[in-house]
Structure formats: C-alpha cells, structure tokens
Amino acid sequence: MSESAPVLTDSVASANRQRALGHLAPYVSEPLGHFIEGQPTSGAGGEPFDVLDPSTGETLGQVLGGMAQDVDAAAAAAKRAFPEWSRTSGEKRRKILHSIADxxxxxxxxxxxxxxxxxxxxxxxxxxxxxxxxxxxxxxxxRAPDAQDGLALPTSDHLNYTMRQPIGPVGVITPWNTPFMLSTWKIAPALAAGCTVVHKPAEWSPYSARLLVEIAHRAGLPAGVFNSVNGLGEGAGRALTEHPDIKAIGFVGESSTGSAIMSQGAATLKRVHFELGGKNPVVVFDDADLDRALDAVVFMIYSLNGQRCTSSSRLLVQDSIHDEFVDRVAERVERLRVGDPLDPQTEVGPLIHPRHLDKVMGYMQVARGEGARIRSGGARHDCSPKGYFVQPTLFTGAHAQMRIAREEIFGPVLTVIPFATEEDAIAKANDVEYGLAGYVWTGDAGRAHRVAQAIEAGMVWVNSENVRHLPTPFGGMKSSGIGRDGGDYSFDFYMETKNIAIGLGQHKIPKLGA
Structure with a gap:
C-alpha cells in the first residue's frame, strides 16, 4: 500500500484548508450563481446542486444550475459587447490582458x-x-496586437492580402481536473483575438472559475466581454452549444461529450474545437536512459491524481527489460504519498467525485476479469473514511485488446504491456481509438524520429515528459479531438481569415452583352 500523508490532521494542511475555506466564504453563504455583464447574478434561479470536498465527502457549498434563460442573458451580453471589444486595438487588449495576468x-x-x-x-x-x-x-x-495580421499574396494583376477578424461571441466549456489553468488556456486567446466569451465551468469544480471572471473584470475587462454561467451539461451546456448567437465552442472533456456537442451545434453550423480523451502510450526501449524514463513514467500517470488528458496511461516496455523496469515502477508506486491535497508533501490526492470514483474502481474488477495482474494498489485508500481516495494502481500481465489497455480510466492507474520490436511497439501504440499524446524513450536518434513520426498522436515527446512550449500546437488525432491550441493555432480557431483582392487596373475583364 502507498504511503499515507495524514488527512485533516497535519498542521500545515489544516492551516491551508482553513485559508481555502476563508477564501470560499463569500461564495458558499448562498448558492453560487453566475457572472453576466460584469455583475454576479442568480439569474433565472435554477435548481441548486451540491459541490463536494473530494477529501472528506462533505458539501463545500451549492451552485445554481444555469437555465436556458441564463445562457440567453450571457450570450446577449457577449453579443452587445462584441462590436466595441472587437474594435479595441490590439495594444489596448494587450494592456488589459497583462493586467489580468498581474x-x-x-x-x-x-x-x-x-x-x-x-x-x-x-x-x-x-x-x-x-x-x-x-x-x-x-x-x-x-500576440494581441498582431492577431489580425495576414499575408501579402500579389499577382501581376491583383494585390491580394489576408487578414484575420474575430469570429464573434464564443462559448468555452472547461473540465474539472485543472479548471483554472485550462480555462485561461481557452479564454485568454479568445479575448486576445477580440472575441467575447460565455464560459460554462465544470459543475464539480466551479469556484476557481468564479475567481477568474472576477479577477478579469477587476483588472479592467469591460462588462459583457467575459461572462460565466454555472450549471450541468444537459442544461446550461446544451443551451450554450445550441445558441444561435454563439459562433464557436471550445471544449475540453470526454470524447462522447464532444460528439454530443458537435451534434448540438450542427443546426447553427457552429465551429468547434475539441480537446478530448486519451489513452496515451509511453514507449520505453531497452537502449533508453532508464533512470530518466522511470521518473517520467511515474510522473506522467500519478501526478494530478491521474486525472490528466495527456497522462501516459499505457506503459509499453521492450521485453528485454520488461521485468526489471516494471519492478522499479512498482517500487516507486508503493512509495507514493497519498493524502490531504492541501498537505505540500502529498503526491496523490483524492478523485474529484463519487461518480468518478465508482468509474475508476470499476476497472479493478475489469482487470481481474480480463486476467491482468494488479501488481500494486487496486483498492480504496484508507487515509480518509469518506474521501474519494484510490490506491495508486499498477496493472501488469496485460495485452493490447484488454479494456484496461483501450479505455480511458482517468485515474492513478497504469497498464503495462510488453513489446518485442520497434514495429510491434508502433502497432501497439496505435491500436486504440485515441490519439492525443505519445512518449518515446530511446537512445537511438533514428529510432526516435521513426517512432515519433509513426505514432498516431497530435503530440509526441521524445526522452521527455509533457513539457509545454506555448507557441507549439496542442491537440489530438482520431477520437482525441479536433483543432489545435497554442500560438497562432488558437487564433485560427477564434478568428476568420479574409482575403481582399485589389485590382491593379491592368487585367482583362470579360465582356458579355457588349
């Protein structure tokens, strides 16, 4: 069993918890509503639902479930604010966005x-x-001052030039795993491009999203440019994806939800950008730096409680080093510190919600039924009687056709699969419906390029864990998404590209009826 960091007893963790509860006090005295046109509002007064503390199972507060009327109000505010915000100079938008960052x-x-x-x-x-x-x-x-820049494409008869213009009010729907950072990842480029935003945060983790929208307006963002509507996916989420005044939807979450959003937005020809699920392989060859590979393998599945879209949840190990490397992984898994997330020493905290806990725990029985071995973990963690803690888990004896090797578990669970050759590794890496990220560990430069190019994923890191460089494209293939974030790739989504052709007065114009 993994080491335990005491829950709700450590003095530092307890102090951090009291600070967090103090910061939340203004938002939990009554059900949390929405933020529309620069003001908090209870809106149409939808049915409240509980927000739970994953460490204790206790209720932190309640949130009002947004209704179609609330989305209508937010979309109308974004539509009203769009003309002025879209005409605001890039230099002024840059200044405001820097103030938000400050x-x-x-x-x-x-x-x-x-x-x-x-x-x-x-x-x-x-x-x-x-x-x-x-x-x-x-x-x-x-990048805001240059967001509209395009290309000069002259011919002998015409001067063509392109420019980008903001698409209009957009919807952003973000997940619960790292909600603050992922919200900024979507909302910042939309604002820089000159779009206005209606944000629907994840219902299981709404509080940091409220902090973000309030911070943005206090830093000088005009009213109506950034609005937030809380609620459930089938309520507020669907109203947003179907709304005719919302020109695009940026979504991070499950692949099945992405498919539903695409269907819901079809009637209004809504542009969509999806960052969806993953079952990402990390491929370790026998010529790799195994010490560094070990660190990366453990970090990329057990950090963030395994609730990371780019987690390397499938470990493909060359059979010549399989047993030794897996022994080392198992040893590290057994030593992971599980406990109160507000303890700075904790490495693995609880899962987000009892529903998600049930999903992850269900795969323990699936593994047993498929004949895999639970080398480490496989049960609830005993550090809190009512929290949603799971022992960091390691499945071995698996093969590529097992459900534990094909389905996104989204928890601190790693499935090990042996491979024999480079071709075998590529085939097994690609034998899933997902294609978000991949990781390759090898000392052979030629192999590094061959395997990275052959893996069906939008992003591949070689001899590295996930290290983001913000100008680079971020996104997936297959069932892992549509479109790319990062750098100018974000502007390609939030902006329309227009071509303007200026006749130079020399070309021959065809005559009809002359």
Missing amino acids: AIEQRADEIAVVESLDTGQPLRFMSKAALRGAENFRFFAD
Missing part, C-alpha cells in the same frame, strides 16, 4: 488553495497551475 499572480496562493480544496488536486501542482494561468494570459496578450 492580478492572477497577486492572488496565485488564494487560487491554488481554493482549487486544491475544490478539486482534490495536490497543492504542489495547483500552485504552479495558477502561475501557468498568468503565463497563458501574458503569452496571448503579447
């Missing part, structure tokens, strides 16, 4: 403890997530 940095500690309490993610990761959010705003702020 405010995020000033409140990074508050954001981190609130999000750690709200999501169950260990504080050691959430402190960095808040700063990453500020970095996202700074990065796209600096």
